[in-house]
Amino acid sequence: MHINLHPNISTKLQTVSRGSGLDTYLADSLKGSTRAKRGQGVRRRVVANAAIPGNWQNFLRVDSNKTELFRFLSAALMEWFDQEDKQLVITDGEAVLSKPLLPDLTSLAPCNHEEADSRMLLHASHAAKHGHHSIVIRTVDTDVVVLAVSVVQELQPEDELWLAFGTGQRFRYLAAHEIAAGLGREKARALPMFRSNWMRHCVQFCQTWQEDCVGSLAVLPELTEGCCCCPSHHVTYQTMQCASSRGS
Structure with missing residues (x-):
């Protein structure tokens, strides 16, 4: 999935010293019924060589699509990120990923x-x-x-x-x-x-x-x-x- 994300993040990081990104969708979420009322979408695999969905609203109706997309973007950002004097902190389910590795993440993870x-x-x-x-x-x-x-x-x-x-x-x-x-x-x-x-x-x-x-x-x-x-x-x-x- 070719998303032009890196230039956007680079621009944001020019004026800050730390960036955090997070979101998650639980299978047994209390808001699951509310999301279900928005209609049914189509389950799609999120991989590097996949085409960008033509209908984002339909794609985002499926929680598993969003979960997989966030994990894909998190992994891509962690691999790409290499800026001196900057920090990147991203959620990964209940865990937290950071680069460079932060010594104390006990107040952030695990988090449900x-x-x-x-x-x-x-x-x-x-x-x-x-x-x-x-x-x-x-x-x-x-x-x-x-x-x-x-x-x-x-x-x-x-x-x-x-x-x-x-x-x-x-x-x-x-x-x-x-x-x-x-x-x-x-x-x-x-x-x-x-x-x-x-x-x-x-x-x-x-x-x-x-x-x-x-x-x-x-x-x-x-x-x-x-x-x-x-x-x-x-x-x-x-x-x-x-x-x-x-x-x-």
Whole structure:
């Protein structure tokens, strides 16, 4: 499969000292039924001499296609990468590959996170612990933005966490550390659970708080407390704390 990937990565690495790439699709994923509703694709082998799929949407409907593609790209990047003063860190299932070999990957692997969303934050935490104090996460997913704002204060005060968010004319850089500082520690921590409930009752919330949903956290302190105490919220928050302690 001839994908012109190396020039793109080379360009990205010109202005950074470390690059991380990750994603995974579990066979027994909780989101498997959601993916199945998107329709059936065609299973294809991913090898070096294969033609690029003519219909990427159809190709990406099959989780095994994506898994094999990511492994193929990871292996190709690891073989190609050879830049001084740069680091490359890539996930390989529950494991992590790095070049040059990093001495301490205990806070990154093994990792069985179903979503790349939270795993990105583990990589951000690990990078910050090892001297990378200005970190950029490239995403088009608002879930990643919310999670980043909620946990960025687990990093050190001098660390900056940026999100390169959106595409085309809607692309912009978001400073997660500044957003979190503006909200305050507790409100920032409450965001994931608040957003989860907001999405579940989207119509009701839009009618009530269309202009300022987050403002409800300011006038309802018990809502903030409840969101912070919810067990499902602690999954990401405690994971970041665990990564911090293991990386110390």
